[in-house]
Amino acid sequence: MDHLSSEPAVLTYLDHGATTPLRPEVAEAMAEVTSEPLGNPTGSHRPAQRARRLLEEARDEVAALMDRDPGQIIFTSGGTESANLAVFGTLAGLHRDGSTAAIVCSAVEHPAVLESCRAAALEGAVRLNEVPVDSAGVIALNALTDLVDVDTQLVAIMLANNETGVMQPLADVVEAVRRKNDATRIFTDAVQAASFVDLAEQTRGCDLVALSAHKLGGPVGVGVLAEWMPSGIAARQYGGGQERERRSGTQNVVGAVGMATALRFAAAEREDAAERVAGLRDALAEGLCAAIPDAVRTIAPGVATLAGHLHLCIPGVEREELLVLMGERGICASGGSSCASGALQTSHVLAAMGVADGLSRGAIRFTLGHATTPGDVERAVTLVPGLVDQIRQGS
Numbered sequence: 001m002d003h004l005s006s007e008p009a010v011l012t013y014l015d016h017g018a019t020t021p022l023r024p025e026v027a028e029a030m031a032e033v034t035s036e037p038l039g040n041p042t043g044s045h046r047p048a049q050r051a052r053r054l055l056e057e058a059r060d061e062v063a064a065l066m067d068r069d070p071g072q073i074i075f076t077s078g079g080t081e082s083a084n085l086a087v088f089g090t091l092a093g094l095h096r097d098g099s100t101a102a103i104v105c106s107a108v109e110h111p112a113v114l115e116s117c118r119a120a121a122l123e124g125a126v127r128l129n130e131v132p133v134d135s136a137g138v139i140a141l142n143a144l145t146d147l148v149d150v151d152t153q154l155v156a157i158m159l160a161n162n163e164t165g166v167m168q169p170l171a172d173v174v175e176a177v178r179r180k181n182d183a184t185r186i187f188t189d190a191v192q193a194a195s196f197v198d199l200a201e202q203t204r205g206c207d208l209v210a211l212s213a214h215k216l217g218g219p220v221g222v223g224v225l226a227e228w229m230p231s232g233i234a235a236r237q238y239g240g241g242q243e244r245e246r247r248s249g250t251q252n253v254v255g256a257v258g259m260a261t262a263l264r265f266a267a268a269e270r271e272d273a274a275e276r277v278a279g280l281r282d283a284l285a286e287g288l289c290a291a292i293p294d295a296v297r298t299i300a301p302g303v304a305t306l307a308g309h310l311h312l313c314i315p316g317v318e319r320e321e322l323l324v325l326m327g328e329r330g331i332c333a334s335g336g337s338s339c340a341s342g343a344l345q346t347s348h349v350l351a352a353m354g355v356a357d358g359l360s361r362g363a364i365r366f367t368l369g370h371a372t373t374p375g376d377v378e379r380a381v382t383l384v385p386g387l388v389d390q391i392r393q394g395s
C-alpha cells in the first residue's frame with residue numbers, strides 16, 4: 001500500500017467506507033488527461049475540443065455502466081452535491097399547483113440526504129416522514145408504503161448504509177412506491193454500494209441515483225447524479241448552463257475521467273472483488289470475535305450487507321479511545337459517523353436500529369476494499385484485541 005502515507009511504517013487501511021485509495025489505473029488515466037493542453041469544454045479551439053471529447057467519453061462510459069443515456073448523467077462535485085441536487089432540485093422542479101408537498105426518506109440515510117430532506121422540509125414547508133428500520137437496519141416496507149400518498153414528490157432510500165453496509169430492498173421499494181403514486185420521484189444514494197453491486201440492475205426504476213468517485217478508487221471532488229428521464233429536477237446552481245442547464249460551472253474533466261475509469265475497474269472486478277473482500281471481512285470478523293468474545297457483530301451474518309463492511313460494538317470500550325490507539329499502530333478504521341471536526345457523534349443509524357447507548361459507544365466500523373490484503377486482516381486480528389484489553393484494564 002505504498003500509495004498511502006508512510007507514517008507509521010506499516011499501514012493497515014480498513015477505512016474504505018470513508019474514502020478509498022486512488023487506484024493506480026485511475027491516477028494514470030488522469031495524468032494522461034493533463035499530459036496535453038486541456039481547455040474549457042465549452043470553448044472552440046483544439047484544447048477545448050479535446051476537453052469536450054474526454055468529458056463526453058467519460059459521460060458515455062458512466063451512462064453505459066449504469067444503463068442510462070448519456071444525457072441522464074450529471075457530473076457534480078461528489079455525493080453530497082448529488083444528494084442536495086436530487087432533493088432540492090426535485091422539489092423545485094415539480095410544479096406543485098399549490099398542493100402540499102411531502103418527502104419520505106429512511107431514518108438511516110447519510111447526512112447528505114437526511115439533512116437535505118430536513119432542510120427542504122423546513123425551508124419549503126414540506127411534510128417530511130422518516131421511515132423506521134428494524135433492529136438489522138432494514139426499512140419497514142409497510143411503513144414506507146403507508147407513508148407514500150398523493151402529495152409525495154420524493155422518496156429517498158439509500159442502496160446501502162455507510163455505517164453498517166446494510167442493503168435496502170430497493171426493488172421492493174420501487175414497486176411499493178409506484179403502486180401508491182406513480183409520479184413520485186425515487187432517489188437512491190448508491191455512494192457506498194457502487195464498488196460492490198451491479199448499479200444498472202440494483203438501481204433499476206429509480207429516478208435519481210447518486211455516486212461519488214472517491215468511494216470507489218477514484219478522486220475526491222467528483223460525483224454523479226444519474227437521472228431517469230423525465231425526472232424534472234431544476235438546477236440549484238445557476239451560471240453558464242453546463243450539464244444541460246442542470247448544474248452550471250466549468251466541468252471537472254480530469255475528475256470525470258477519473259470517475260469513469262474508477263467505475264469501469266470496479267464494474268469489471270466487481271464479482272471477484274465482492275467474493276474476495278467478503279472472505280477477508282469474514283476472516284476479520286471471526287478473528288476479532290474469537291479474541292474479543294463479548295464483541296457484538298452489529299449486523300448478523302444472514303442480513304444482506306456490502307462485502308467490505310464489518311460493524312462491531314465492543315462493550316466497555318469508548319470507540320474514540322480505541323480508534324486513537326489503533327491509529328497509533330497504523331490501523332485505520334472509523335467510528336461510523338463523524339462530523340466535520342472529526343469528533344464522533346452518537347450514531348443516528350444505530351439509534352434508529354435500537355442499539356443501546358452503552359453498546360453504540362464502542363461501535364467500530366471496519367471497511368475493506370479493493371486495496372485490502374490478507375496481511376491487513378492478520379495484522380488487525382493480531383493487534384486490536386490487545387488494544388481493547390489495554391483500554392479495559394485502564395478503566
Ligand code: PLP
Nearest residue numbers: 078079080110112162191192212
Ligand atoms: N452518501 C453516502 C452513503 C456516503 O457514505 C457519503 C460519504 O461518506 C456521501 C453520501 C457523501 O459523499 P461525498 O463525500 O462525495 O460528498
